[in-house]
Structures are given as C-alpha cells and as structure tokens.
Amino acid sequence: MSLNNRIVLVLIGIFSFLGILMFVGCSVDASVLARKNISEIVDTYFCGTGDFNVSISSGKREDPYKYDGKKGNLQEFSVIEMSVSSQFSEIEVEIIVNEEVLKQILSLNIITGRYIAELEKIVRADDKVSVKYKNIQVDLVCRSNEFIIGSEKALELGINEFNEEIKKLVSQNEFLGECYLRVLDRAEDNFENIFWYFYIFAENKTTYSCVISVMTGEIVVRN
Numbered sequence: 001m002s003l004n005n006r007i008v009l010v011l012i013g014i015f016s017f018l019g020i021l022m023f024v025g026c027s028v029d030a031s032v033l034a035r036k037n038i039s040e041i042v043d044t045y046f047c048g049t050g051d052f053n054v055s056i057s058s059g060k061r062e063d064p065y066k067y068d069g070k071k072g073n074l075q076e077f078s079v080i081e082m083s084v085s086s087q088f089s090e091i092e093v094e095i096i097v098n099e100e101v102l103k104q105i106l107s108l109n110i111i112t113g114r115y116i117a118e119l120e121k122i123v124r125a126d127d128k129v130s131v132k133y134k135n136i137q138v139d140l141v142c143r144s145n146e147f148i149i150g151s152e153k154a155l156e157l158g159i160n161e162f163n164e165e166i167k168k169l170v171s172q173n174e175f176l177g178e179c180y181l182r183v184l185d186r187a188e189d190n191f192e193n194i195f196w197y198f199y200i201f202a203e204n205k206t207t208y209s210c211v212i213s214v215m216t217g218e219i220v221v222r223n
Helices: 003-026 030-035 151-161 163-168
Strands: 038-048 053-063 073-083 090-097 100-109 114-119 129-133 136-139 177-184 195-202 207-213 219-222
Touching: 030 151, 030 163, 030 177, 038 129, 038 151, 053 177, 073 090, 073 100, 073 129, 090 114, 151 163, 151 177, 151 195, 151 207, 151 219
Parallel strands: 038 177
Antiparallel strands: 038 053, 053 073, 073 114, 090 100, 090 129, 100 114, 129 136, 177 195, 195 207, 207 219
16 A cells, blocks of 8 residues: 555544534433423422411413423522411512511412412522411422422432433434423421422423432422
C-alpha cells in the first residue's frame, strides 16, 4: 500500500471518529430534556383540619397554564383548596399569613367538590399560616417540611420511572411533552395519606403518571 493511500485511510478513520464524537456530543439524555420541560412543580405544602379541611400548595408553574405538551414561562404561585359543607358556589375566607390578613373568594370545583382559588401571595415553608371561615379558624402545618422525599428528588424519580417512554417522545433533541409535579392528598381522611403525583402530557396527547411516596420514594401507582 502506497504512503498516500495510508494517509487517506488514516484521515478517513480520524474523520469517522470525530463524527461519532459529534453525534454523541449532540445527543442529549432524554431525562435532561424532560427536566427542561417542567410546567408545574410544587415544593411547599400546608394543610390543616378542624371544622373544615384546607390545604395550600406553592411552587412554580407555567403562565398561561394549559395542557398542550409545551412548557410556558414559569411563575410563582400558591393555590388554596378547602373542603367544607356549603350550599353556595362561592365562599369568602380569610387567610392569615404571618399576621397579614388576606380576604379571598373561593369557587366550588364541581369535579373535586372542593373550593379553590389562586392566591396573590406566595406562601413560604417557614410562614405561619391560618385560614378563617365564619369566625372559625384552622391553623395549617407545613407538611412538606416533614417529607423525606423533597420535590427535586420526586421529580427525578418520576422522570426515571418513565425514561423509556420519554425517549420515544424525543425528536431532534427536543422532548415533545411537559411534566407536572403536584401533591396528592385526601381532605376526606384529614390528610392522613399524602403523596407526590408526577404527570407527563405529550404534544400527541399521550399521558403517563405515577404516585410517589413522600417518605420512601416508592412508586405506589403507575399509569
């Protein structure tokens, strides 16, 4: 083999190797892509029981908030949900955060049977929070402070659980879907059982979800 042919073969090998490196370098892990498409993540959760049961969740979520498989701009938010016997479609409550009193109208969600509203004030984990309705006050406890599995770890567990499904939703190094992480509770059992709820909504309308223990990280339900 002539020297020129050897040089050509060496150059071909070098360029082939560089091509492989470029391909690997451009290929992004599916889980990394999914983490970039978080449309909602709750990190702080309060709840309280008494003559009525109430919870407040805070974190970040997209605005506008809609299921379309695409992530929007994230904004801080707090949402209050309340279970109480009432014949009205709306009720007025007072929310006391560190002695600051906020009056809030809650609307009945006919699907969940709870009264709900988005708060203008963001509730932090170290805040002192109470809710008053018809002169009856319920003090809330920041239960997320007790979680062994925090929101970031729960998000990691949820994404890892659906890693193969997420790979199928990746096109041209883009994840064609959005992820949500919320707290799943039951006011009916006085918030005895609380879980993380991880949800994927793809652009093609495919959905995946799982329920994660806040104490062990175990996947207790997978859909």
